[in-house]
Amino acid sequence: MTATVRLWLSPGRIRGEGTTPDYRFSLANERTFLAWLRTALALIGGGFAVVQFLPELHRSFRTALAALLLASGALCALRAVHHWVRVERAMRRGEDLPLSRFPAVLTAGVVLIAAGTLVAVATGWASR
Template structure:
């Protein structure tokens, strides 16, 4: 019986198969990043579509920041999943998430923009 090639080969061609619980936890983390990206995109669209009595310039800027963050988050999900799965297979320390600080800064910027938009309406 031949074994079917698994995607991506750059992950599954190294090391040995880890405990399934760790791979499944890694997959749940991937899905959490995807949900976060969807929430950021929805927030950006809703902020601009609903207006909510926020100064238009600040509202638009905050929407753009949310949309940009939402578009970057799936890259974090994919790259993080790959790096973590490789580390699990090789028995090396788990990597840090690359976009945690930039996303935190983006959310902080959105908060400041919305605050300024409410104050200056």
């Protein structure tokens, strides 16, 4: 894991492994990385939006919801770069692409956050 984290900061080291894959595959890997970053930014934006635009929700719920969204966004960004490195290394080595449970975990988390927010808004759990 530590070696992989080092590659986040110096991706040029990846070139020392295996052979150069078809550039189309590397560019597709980069587009996937950027899609994950957009997801991370959306989660972070959602965290700020909860605090700004749902002031009628109970303060503790609003704070917890914002913290969950912000933490999910940070985790998604970290996972994006980690997955990018793992896929790039696998392509250079001619290995199968790595599988990940993260999309399912992220989906479950977003569904739970959305359901909790829906219940809070529908029941009018206000700060009053």
